[in-house]
Amino acid sequence: xxxxxxxxxxxxxxxxxxxxxxxxxxxxxxxxxxxxxxxxxxxxxxxxxxxxxxxxxxxxxxxxxxxxxxxxxxxxxxxxxxxxxxxxxxxxxxxxxxxxxxxxxxxxxxxxxxxxxxxxxxxxxxxxxxxxxxxxxxxxxxxxxxxxxxxxxxxxxxxxxxxxxxxxxxxxxxxxxxxxxxxxxxxxxxxxxxxxxxxxxxxxxxxxxxxxxxxxxxxxxxxxxxxxxxxxxxxxxxxxxxxxxxxxxxxxxxxxxxxxxxxxxxxxxxxxxxxxxxxxxxxxxxxxxxxxxxxxxxxxxxxxxxxxxxxxxxxxxxxxxxxxxxxxxxxxxxxxxxxxxxxxxxxxxxxxxxxxxxxxxxxxxxxxxxxxxxxxxxxxxxxxxxxxxxxxxxxxxxxxxxxxxxxxxxxxxxxxxxxxxxxxxxxxxxxxxxxxxxxxxxxxxxxxxxxxxxxxxxxxxxxxx
Amino acid sequence: xxxxxxxxxxxxxxxxxxxxxxxxxxxxxxxxxxxxxxxxxxxxxxxxxxxxxxxxxxxxxxxxxxxxxxxxxxxxxxxxxxxxxxxxxxxxxxxxxxxxxxxxxx
Amino acid sequence: xxxxxxxxxxxxxxxxxxxxxxxxxxxxxxxxxxxxxxxxxxxxxxxxxxxxxxxxxxxxxxxxxxxxxxxxxxxxxxxxxxxxxxxxxxxxxxxxxxxxxxxxxxxxxxxxxxxxxxxxxxxxxxxxxxxxxxxxxxxxxxxxxxxxxxxxxxxxxxxxxxxxxxxxxxxxxxxxxxxxxxxxxxxxxxxxxxxxxxxxxxxxxxxxxxxxxxxxxxxxxxxxxxxxxxxxxxxxxxxxxxxxxxxxxxxxxxxxxxxxxxxxxxxxxxxxxxxxxxxxxxxxxxxxxxxxxxxxxxxxxxxxxxxxxxxxxxxxxxxxxxxxxxxxxxxxxxxxxxxxxxxxxxxxxxxxxxxxxxxxxxxxxxxxxxx
Numbered sequence: 001x002x003x004x005x006x007x008x009x010x011x012x013x014x015x016x017x018x019x020x021x022x023x024x025x026x027x028x029x030x031x032x033x034x035x036x037x038x039x040x041x042x043x044x045x046x047x048x049x050x051x052x053x054x055x056x057x058x059x060x061x062x063x064x065x066x067x068x069x070x071x072x073x074x075x076x077x078x079x080x081x082x083x084x085x086x087x088x089x090x091x092x093x094x095x096x097x098x099x100x101x102x103x104x105x106x107x108x109x110x111x112x113x114x115x116x117x118x119x120x121x122x123x124x125x126x127x128x129x130x131x132x133x134x135x136x137x138x139x140x141x142x143x144x145x146x147x148x149x150x151x152x153x154x155x156x157x158x159x160x161x162x163x164x165x166x167x168x169x170x171x172x173x174x175x176x177x178x179x180x181x182x183x184x185x186x187x188x189x190x191x192x193x194x195x196x197x198x199x200x201x202x203x204x205x206x207x208x209x210x211x212x213x214x215x216x217x218x219x220x221x222x223x224x225x226x227x228x229x230x231x232x233x234x235x236x237x238x239x240x241x242x243x244x245x246x247x248x249x250x251x252x253x254x255x256x257x258x259x260x261x262x263x264x265x266x267x268x269x270x271x272x273x274x275x276x277x278x279x280x281x282x283x284x285x286x287x288x289x290x291x292x293x294x295x296x297x298x299x300x301x302x303x304x305x306x307x308x309x310x311x312x313x314x315x316x317x318x319x320x321x322x323x324x325x326x327x328x329x330x331x332x333x334x335x336x337x338x339x340x341x342x343x344x345x346x347x348x349x350x351x352x353x354x355x356x357x358x359x360x361x362x363x364x365x366x367x368x369x370x371x372x373x374x375x376x377x378x379x380x381x382x383x384x385x386x387x388x389x390x391x392x393x394x395x396x397x398x399x400x401x402x403x404x405x406x407x408x409x410x411x412x413x414x415x416x417x418x419x420x421x422x423x424x425x426x427x428x429x430x431x432x433x434x435x436x437x438x439x440x441x442x443x444x445x446x447x448x449x450x451x452x453x454x455x456x457x458x459x460x461x462x463x464x465x
Numbered sequence: 466x467x468x469x470x471x472x473x474x475x476x477x478x479x480x481x482x483x484x485x486x487x488x489x490x491x492x493x494x495x496x497x498x499x500x501x502x503x504x505x506x507x508x509x510x511x512x513x514x515x516x517x518x519x520x521x522x523x524x525x526x527x528x529x530x531x532x533x534x535x536x537x538x539x540x541x542x543x544x545x546x547x548x549x550x551x552x553x554x555x556x557x558x559x560x561x562x563x564x565x566x567x568x569x570x571x
Numbered sequence: 572x573x574x575x576x577x578x579x580x581x582x583x584x585x586x587x588x589x590x591x592x593x594x595x596x597x598x599x600x601x602x603x604x605x606x607x608x609x610x611x612x613x614x615x616x617x618x619x620x621x622x623x624x625x626x627x628x629x630x631x632x633x634x635x636x637x638x639x640x641x642x643x644x645x646x647x648x649x650x651x652x653x654x655x656x657x658x659x660x661x662x663x664x665x666x667x668x669x670x671x672x673x674x675x676x677x678x679x680x681x682x683x684x685x686x687x688x689x690x691x692x693x694x695x696x697x698x699x700x701x702x703x704x705x706x707x708x709x710x711x712x713x714x715x716x717x718x719x720x721x722x723x724x725x726x727x728x729x730x731x732x733x734x735x736x737x738x739x740x741x742x743x744x745x746x747x748x749x750x751x752x753x754x755x756x757x758x759x760x761x762x763x764x765x766x767x768x769x770x771x772x773x774x775x776x777x778x779x780x781x782x783x784x785x786x787x788x789x790x791x792x793x794x795x796x797x798x799x800x801x802x803x804x805x806x807x808x809x810x811x812x813x814x815x816x817x818x819x820x821x822x823x824x825x826x827x828x829x830x831x832x833x834x835x836x837x838x839x840x841x842x843x844x845x846x847x848x849x850x851x852x853x854x855x856x857x858x859x860x861x862x863x864x865x866x867x868x869x870x871x872x873x874x875x876x877x878x879x880x881x882x883x884x885x886x887x888x889x890x891x892x893x894x895x896x897x898x899x900x901x902x903x904x905x906x907x908x909x910x911x912x913x914x915x916x917x918x919x920x921x922x923x924x925x926x927x928x929x930x931x932x933x934x935x936x937x938x939x940x941x942x
Contacts (some may be wrong), residue, residue, distance in 0.1 A: 129517030136521030144496035145469035452864030454853035
């Protein structure tokens, strides 16, 4: 296969597919890479297979993705499936692993569309088998038609309610839903409601899910103050604190969720600058209105640029594609502006609901920063919140030093499930804001690869960056 | 696990801990194991704690299993293939070196 | 308000921490001023070797200094354990350097002969592939063999740094983190040191700031030439233990992960990695241990070695201000014992010992003068 392309897109979710479709139709030589065997990313996972018979379970938003997929499949794009990208250098050299064999490819322009991941949910017992992220349960549902019977749903955020709704439509019994966001959020979110009303449809839909779920008789508890997941070798019960009283629900499955955050590892390792967003409590890349980053030739589209949902991802994908096309001289500036305008306007509209949702579903501090010292914050290296606090007391200033003190962040997930917790924990322990810490330095390889792959790495002759 | 009605999917035979089992083509190893209520996939190298699949999207690295002799493979990112041999991941990885690990401990 | 100490050590890495530890242990009130979280911290990139067999091949002062430190290492590790309960992972099973082909083998053999011509107490054995395999199970067939020396060993550099810090604190030492030094002004018989936050005074001043030592040295009339030499390292996932003897470029840590190096590059202060170099490092490692090809690489980084013009450390006492000292080296772990146990004796007495004269910074200006 070729080793050099006009535009390389990493991630075949809505942003990646939209970008690839637009770019290839304007005559660019486009390569799209994705770890999965089929397109769709997280939100449209398994859409080309559609294993579930009853379409009413997943809902229209899911099947709406079909149009995007059809347009993509009809475009002249080179699609590398099952391909894991472990690096994108500043010179846009892309390290890819495919079938245990690695090579370096390159492109004139790179669009990183690796999307979002679920936020960590560090509560006691969250590493017990039987405890999963609710988004993970949705993957199982979409992709394999499997669901957990009698699970307890814990957390907050639109995705939690969507999955509960889908379970309900599928006739899967839900043991209980324990909502952990603070009721004061509603008051705080109110000033942003007028903007959110531009997406009235979305708001009403969300309300309908919750209404129908409650009407179905599922135990629904709001303003849960604390959670403990209990069990020895696997989950056996969920304990929750509500109105000053601890209660327990026997179950072998808990599904956790408190929002999604951009998956920053690849972009950050490529040198793209990120800032801490205190409203959303996560890092967001610094991009301009063309999705460009501080690294020439690299842009970020989709939820990886900031949480916005599937439609916003498509608009961002298109905008970044038009920019890339202009950069390589396929279209002129005026054409670029004209083609991108509808997407830019649509994107602005689509994002109006975000401030409202961000505040309404903002995860509470006790579920971001565990008070119980015994709670694990680094799942891979099994480091507790107490160990991190001790390290700060010994002079540890930030997450990079923390690695040396405790090995926290040195495991295979490379900070994906601990960085958000640990940064907030260190900042709180030091009495400073997260922005004052030196952010965790992320470097390639952003996904593991075999030593033999590196040893046999196929590197093309430099064609001049 | 609750199974939703599906469009017909061809089946493959895979092995878990040397026992044969049926799995649906298109499923990942993680889904195939969860379908038969297997929640524990490994024990950790740090403390020997039991772990199972968590994020189902390849970012948590908790669903690690041994597949066809290769250790520490993400079950949620690996589609099932006819004849695949899957085993629990027992702590740290191995590279197929034929030595007595206990005797070689530092 | 200025806080007064008997000694102020600039730099809280392996070198600074070891010296500060030793000084505090000798009863000098000592302060460590450390830059912070993302300082170009060579310690973090350190391989962890206590390596004797390749040091000072043609320079006996360095060979002997290294030997002395290696011999004192056991005592240091026990001392740290006693003070802090921290196990720094010290093991001295000997070490091996693998020679890929006959050319490397003869070159290494020749080097070792030159070493023992002035330092016969350093033992070694040249082993062919078969004999080396008895020592290193899993050794590949496509290597010529290598050199084994019982003098070598390894430790965990991060646990060592933590042990030194905590030992230092337990002995009553003070550490200021996040405090890069802005100004140094020599007074009558002491030194004024200013950071952004505060002012300190030290009867003695020790500059042990790695790559930052050159700039700081100029403030007190010292010329300490150092430059960055980048080495790239690969780290695998945790593996079941198979390698109890460290190799010069491959070492299995206590947690089971395998570290694989290395390279020597002039890359300025760039700590990035490059696929081309990592490919070479990986290819050599897989030739040495073919089975290791099945291990997953989970981390890679570039670390900056503190390199002097001839590669040997610098121990320099300021001629203008005799209470000031500068110490830089790239063998942070190997020399830690000497830095914690021997150098502080000299500093406390106010004069570096004669054995360190050949390792002074003046050797560079002398060399220039003689050129």
